[in-house]
Amino acid sequence: MQGLHHNRTRTVLSLLPLAAGLMGAAHAAPAASPAAKADATLARALAAGPARGWTPAIVKIAGPLTVAQQTQIEALGVDVTRHLSLIHSLELRVPSRNLARLAALPFVTHLSYDGTVRKCDYFTIGHTGANVASQQYGLTGQGVTVAIVDSGIQSGPDLITTGSGVIGYANFVTGNTVTTDQCGHGTHVAGIIAGNGTNSTGPNDTPIYGIARKAALVSARVLNQNGQGTVGQVVAGIQWVVSNAAAYKIRVLNLSLGHPVTESYTTDPLCQAVEAAWKAGIVVVCAAGNNGRLNTVQGLTTDNEGWGTAYGSIESPGNDPYVITVGAMKNLDGVKADDKIATYSSRGPSCLDMVLKPDLVAPGNQVVSVEASRTFLQNYYGITNSIPLSYFSSSQGSTSTCNKYLILSGTSMAAPVVAGAAALMLQQNPSLTPDTVKARLMVSADKWADPQGNADPFTYGAGYLDIPAALNCTVTTSQPALSPTLYLDSSGNFAVEMDPSVYGSRAIWGTRAIWGTGTLTDLRAIWGTGAVWTSSNDTNASRAIWGNTGVAEERAIWGTRAIWGTTTITPSTSATPDSLDLSASSVAINGE
Numbered sequence: 390m391q392g393l394h395h396n397r398t399r400t401v402l403s404l405l406p407l408a409a410g411l412m413g414a415a416h417a418a419p420a421a422s423p424a425a426k427a428d429a430t431l432a433r434a435l436a437a438g439p440a441r442g443w444t445p446a447i448v449k450i451a452g453p454l455t456v457a458q459q460t461q462i463e464a465l466g467v468d469v470t471r472h473l474s475l476i477h478s479l480e481l482r483v484p485s486r487n488l489a490r491l492a493a494l495p496f497v498t499h500l501s502y503d504g505t506v507r508k509c510d511y512f513t514i515g516h517t518g519a520n521v522a523s524q525q526y527g528l529t530g531q532g533v534t535v536a537i538v539d540s541g542i543q544s545g546p547d548l549i550t551t552g553s554g555v556i557g558y559a560n561f562v563t564g565n566t567v568t569t570d571q572c573g574h575g576t577h578v579a580g581i582i583a584g585n586g587t588n589s590t591g592p593n594d595t596p597i598y599g600i601a602r603k604a605a606l607v608s609a610r611v612l613n614q615n616g617q618g619t620v621g622q623v624v625a626g627i628q629w630v631v632s633n634a635a636a637y638k639i640r641v642l643n644l645s646l647g648h649p650v651t652e653s654y655t656t657d658p659l660c661q662a663v664e665a666a667w668k669a670g671i672v673v674v675c676a677a678g679n680n681g682r683l684n685t686v687q688g689l690t691t692d693n694e695g696w697g698t699a700y701g702s703i704e705s706p707g708n709d710p711y712v713i714t715v716g717a718m719k720n721l722d723g724v725k726a727d728d729k730i731a732t733y734s735s736r737g738p739s740c741l742d743m744v745l746k747p748d749l750v751a752p753g754n755q756v757v758s759v760e761a762s763r764t765f766l767q768n769y770y771g772i773t774n775s776i777p778l779s780y781f782s783s784s785q786g787s788t789s790t791c792n793k794y795l796i797l798s799g800t801s802m803a804a805p806v807v808a809g810a811a812a813l814m815l816q817q818n819p820s821l822t823p824d825t826v827k828a829r830l831m832v833s834a835d836k837w838a839d840p841q842g843n844a845d846p847f848t849y850g851a852g853y854l855d856i857p858a859a860l861n862c863t864v865t866t867s868q869p870a871l872s873p874t875l876y877l878d879s880s881g882n883f884a885v886e887m888d889p890s891v892y893g894s895r896a897i898w899g900t901r902a903i904w905g906t907g908t909l910t911d912l913r914a915i916w917g918t919g920a921v922w923t924s925s926n927d928t929n930a931s932r933a934i935w936g937n938t939g940v941a942e943e944r945a946i947w948g949t950r951a952i953w954g955t956t957t958i959t960p961s962t963s964a965t966p967d968s969l970d971l972s973a974s975s976v977a978i979n980g981e
Contacts, residue, residue: 423492430502435492440485441842443468443726448491449478449499458496465491470857482726518856519600522813526860530601530812532819535582535641536634536671537805538626539575541568541610543761546587547597547793548579548606555579557607557637561625562618571614573766577797578645579606580759581805582812588759588793589781597757597781597794600809600856601816607637612646614765620648620658627662631669640815641672643808644712645801647704649680650740660709672815672823673712674808676800677747678704678735681716681848693732700736700847703746708739710871713811713827714746717753717803718853719981728752729840730848732981734800737847743875745846748827749834751810751854753803755980760795770795770978798980810856817860824870831870833858 424432434444450458454472462469462479465487470480483491492500522528534556542548544555558568570576583604586596609626612618623646630642644663654660663673683697684690690697707714716734721727731754737746757776760767767775774796781794811826821829834852838844 423489426492426497427500428502431488431492431500434485435489439489442485443482444485444488445480445482445502445724445726446488446491447478447480447501448497449501451496451498452477454479458494461494462491467491518858519598519809519813521857522860523598523602525857526813526817528601528813528816528860530583530604530809530816532605532638533601533641533812533815534605534607534637534639535601535643535808535812536607536609536630536637536639537575537579537582537643538609538611538623538630539570539578539643539645540572540612540614540616541570541575542579542606542608543570543573543576543764545576545759545761547584547589547759548576549585549587554583554585555606555608557633558610559608559626559629560610561622561629562610562613563622565613568608568610570608570610570761571764572612572616573761573764573795574612574616574645574797574801575608575610576761576764577758577766577795578643578801578805579608580794581756581802582606582643582809584759588791595781599758600806601812604809604812604816605638607633607639616765618646624658624662627666631666631671634669634671639671640819641674641808641811642666643674643805644706645676645799645804647676647678647707650703650705650708653741654705654709654739654744655742657705657709659706663706663709664711667711667823670823672808672811672826674804674811675707675709675712675714676704676804677707677714677716678702679717679733679799679801680704681730681734681736682732696732698736698848701738701740702735703737703739703744704735707735707746708742708744710742710744710874711823711869713807713830714748714850714872715753715800715804715807716747716750716848716850717798717800718750719754719798720752725853728853731798731800734803734848737850738875745850745873745875747850748831748872749807749850749852749854750837750848751803751806753800753806754798755796756798756802756806757794757796758802760793762792766795766797767792770797774979796980797978799978807854810854810859813856814859824868825865827870828864828866829859829862830854832864833862 424435427435431444431446434440459469462481466484467487468482470482472479488500491497541560542555542558548554560566560568580597580599582599583601583606584597584599585602586598589595589597607630609629611622611626623644627642627644630639633639642663648659650657663675667673680702681696681699682693683699687695689695692698703714706712716736717731718728718734719731721729730750734750734753735747738744739746757780760771760775771792776791776794776796778791780791807830810830814826814829815821831851833855834850835855835858836844836852837849839848
């Protein structure tokens, strides 16, 4: 298992004498060897010796866990996911290199591997912790309404729930009065947020649930049967959502759509609309876009699995610093620790304004959700992307294709995962503001890195969505939780802009925002290693070039002179500002 994420860096050398003393006391009873305490999977891992990456495990403890014991565990760099008091165990992830040291602790009586190969829907639910939200916290999104501005929603058994389901419709597609979904995209998004699993519920079935299965939904149809619309239609849809927020109790807005950046977010109509929604008290979640591949042909480089990385490819309105912008992760083998960024997921920073995006990442590749019948997506992708009945049913003879659920990929699928998470948070605490929701999602996100151990906030943002951690997070902020802006200082370091006199309140987090347990003046609590990136703590930002000769003025604004990798970040010359396509474009729809 490769090392894909690193929550913290800890020194363990100073603990070795203590551990040796505990294990080698003259009169202590003979301790079981580490391998003898482990199941077959972890025994093989121990026999293979130290490795890179992380190992998920269930660790049984002898008696109640003491503070001293917890300190010893944490000193090994372990990330404790939850306490399983019913079985006197901890669910955790341990750096693979420290697995033997964990097993050697005298109060650890057994270790079991905490990983199973799961299908696409389990990737979405299990890898975000949404199952824990339901089973452990009893949270289902009930009482919270999520607005979906998309291609409409086709109502059906999986989206009809007493007291929730789809409770409101509106159409803003010019020349069409239909409110239902003729594309299939909006229905798929709706199922990811609030699918109740009815069509996959039976004596031999495993239901396919959404993240917040009892949340209410309202639909503003702004995209036609081909998944296309105009900026004006989308703005009208957002306007309707804001106007009807009180009547429908709308707390969250999902936008799985976008267009290339052609102007600053300070003047972009879509950005202005989402800012208005945010300031009206609505959590706005946007797809980052599917433009993360630098090349159209694979193999021209080793970067980004051979596609090259297109930094500066975030789409509007995801480039706005107010909203929560989401990139897409992909599952490799059912083990979350092995998940990788989808190659197509758009990277930051934003064009022109250099806003640090995405804000976080979530499952978005080959996601199973509700299939809308007689729609564009079913007609073109139903044969290849509809799932077999055996996907969720163990009944004999369940080999035929099911036309109730469809597999789609893209940041369009990742955004509603986060929207569903926001609904769970707001059910748990209805008093949360959009800024606090964003802050908690980012602070609690699982810090991530590529297989080589390189952190890259322009790819992963603050990290990988962790719903249980977000539900347990207690940070609050009274200031706008705006995504930070970057600048190049006189030493050539890429830094987070924190000076309100330079950019004003629109582009900073605020110099006294509350993050974690204290008052911070930078983003170290969110980004892990710090707010300044240089070649010595490479986050791939060191590949950025400011023009050809650097910059003399410390506070110079990044603009069209910035070159990211080998791609110049400039406004799109091919896109028209009054048109947009689905973020789940053809490059991503089948996944990888």
